[in-house]
Amino acid sequence: MPVEYSEDAGLGDVDYRRTPLLESPELEIEYALNRWFVDGNGDPQEMAAYGMQRIANILPSSLTFVARTTYGLVDNDTSTPKAQPGSTVDARYNPDSASDGSESTGKASRTYSVMKGVDVGEGTLTCERGESTWMVELTCPAEHARPYQIDQPNAETELVIHSTDAGDTGLEVTIEDEGAETSETLTLDGADATTPVSTTATFTDLDAIEIADADGDVIDGDAGHDYAGNIVIAINDGSAETPEEGEWLAVMWGSDEYGSTYGDPGIPALGAGSHAEDPTTAEGELPFYHPNNMSLERPVGQTFENVGGVQSVEFEFGNNVERTPSGGREQVQHHAMFEPEATVTASGETVTQAMQHEQAAGTGEDTRIIFNRADDEYLDLINAVVSETDLESSATENNTENEFTILPQKGEDGGRALEISTAGSGA
Numbered sequence: 001m002p003v004e005y006s007e008d009a010g011l012g013d014v015d016y017r018r019t020p021l022l023e024s025p026e027l028e029i030e031y032a033l034n035r036w037f038v039d040g041n042g043d044p045q046e047m048a049a050y051g052m053q054r055i056a057n058i059l060p061s062s063l064t065f066v067a068r069t070t071y072g073l074v075d076n077d078t079s080t081p082k083a084q085p086g087s088t089v090d091a092r093y094n095p096d097s098a099s100d101g102s103e104s105t106g107k108a109s110r111t112y113s114v115m116k117g118v119d120v121g122e123g124t125l126t127c128e129r130g131e132s133t134w135m136v137e138l139t140c141p142a143e144h145a146r147p148y149q150i151d152q153p154n155a156e157t158e159l160v161i162h163s164t165d166a167g168d169t170g171l172e173v174t175i176e177d178e179g180a181e182t183s184e185t186l187t188l189d190g191a192d193a194t195t196p197v198s199t200t201a202t203f204t205d206l207d208a209i210e211i212a213d214a215d216g217d218v219i220d221g222d223a224g225h226d227y228a229g230n231i232v233i234a235i236n237d238g239s240a241e242t243p244e245e246g247e248w249l250a251v252m253w254g255s256d257e258y259g260s261t262y263g264d265p266g267i268p269a270l271g272a273g274s275h276a277e278d279p280t281t282a283e284g285e286l287p288f289y290h291p292n293n294m295s296l297e298r299p300v301g302q303t304f305e306n307v308g309g310v311q312s313v314e315f316e317f318g319n320n321v322e323r324t325p326s327g328g329r330e331q332v333q334h335h336a337m338f339e340p341e342a343t344v345t346a347s348g349e350t351v352t353q354a355m356q357h358e359q360a361a362g363t364g365e366d367t368r369i370i371f372n373r374a375d376d377e378y379l380d381l382i383n384a385v386v387s388e389t390d391l392e393s394s395a396t397e398n399n400t401e402n403e404f405t406i407l408p409q410k411g412e413d414g415g416r417a418l419e420i421s422t423a424g425s426g427a
Contacts, residue, residue: 033135042422382416
């Protein structure tokens with residue numbers, strides 16, 4: 001599932017820790033469709049649905065997106081070659097920087113991209129005969145985005161945490177390993193947050209580190225939900241009773257480091273599972289939606305292929321997400337007009353004449369895009385009109401290809417322009 005990021009601050013080439021610019025992070029994602037958009041209750045269960053389904057004319061929910069990459073083998077075996085010759089977090093443990101005599105140790109490492117307040121702003125669903133799957137492309141603006149890195153311990157160990165600012169007392173730091181089989185929440189020292197505090201549990205690897213205030217609310221920049229110093233997570237070279245900071249494994253940057261926004265919330269703790277798990281269901285791996293199972297009805301109940309064979313369907317939608325500065329680096333996102341449209345390519349002269357006649361008459365018809373053989377998973381384009389037709393003929397190939405743009409409108413009752421069927425028989 002290829003993932004690209006583009007942003008003004010927060011990820012990428014910009015020094016996100018020190019650049020006092022407005023943040024405009026954006027996620028671009030492309031994948032093959034293998035889950036129906038909504039469940040049996042009509043609630044979104046697939047990412048694109050969060051952009052196609054409007055409730056009271058707003059998107060149903062903003063999302064949190066986490067991507068993880070592992071470098072090297074996380075196996076607690078120091079004899080195994082690691083991705084890095086030394087620490088990638090703690091310069092004291094690099095081969096050229098061990099000025100205090102610390103031993104350089106290779107490390108496996110995990111990097112994360114965490115985006116919060118993600119809205120599915122634009123999307124394209126593409127079905128082409130002869131291809132293997134329906135494809136989905138989404139563009140998703142976000143309010144907040146941060147990269148993180150966690151070096152992995154080479155042996156099972158207790159951990160210590162502290163802040164570089166003595167005033168960060170009472171902060172709660174939740175640490176999880178892969179699968180959340182080991183999890184512990186530590187509270188920074190109540191008198192001096194620079195004093196190391198040790199876990200009682202031991203960890204063989206790290207998959208999540210999340211920062212919350214004394215009430216357990218994850219850091220989000222609201223009043224009281226912030227911290228000034230940098231939160232250091234390190235190997236405990238002492239004991240649980242007398243902790244001693246060893247090699248750093250991760251650092252969560254505080255507001256003093258950024259200068260114009262709040263400290264890192266961290267990598268979300270899951271309570272169960274892993275940030276590396278593939279989406280599955282109780283039935284196991286889901287099949288992909290195949291283009292050869294697609295059909296089109298216009299009006300609903302009348303097969304479009306009766307007047308020409310459909311070769312491709314491209315359904316696009318946009319939510320016109322706009323950003324407004326809110327006083328800090330983050331911006332508030334607003335959802336404007338919902339704009340859906342379908343482009344259909346079909347073969348045959350008869351279909352051209354029929355659709356051009358509809359275009360001239362301005363006729364609106366409910367149009368159904370069916371995704372599966374059972375005909376029970378579909379998108380309904382309500383009161384849709386043909387806005388454009390484009391004819392291409394080839395005398396040498398004795399073929400006529402026609403392209404139509406179909407625009408759904410709100411129904412006569414003022415309802416949605418797009419209706420999504422509940423989950424049916426699957427792909």
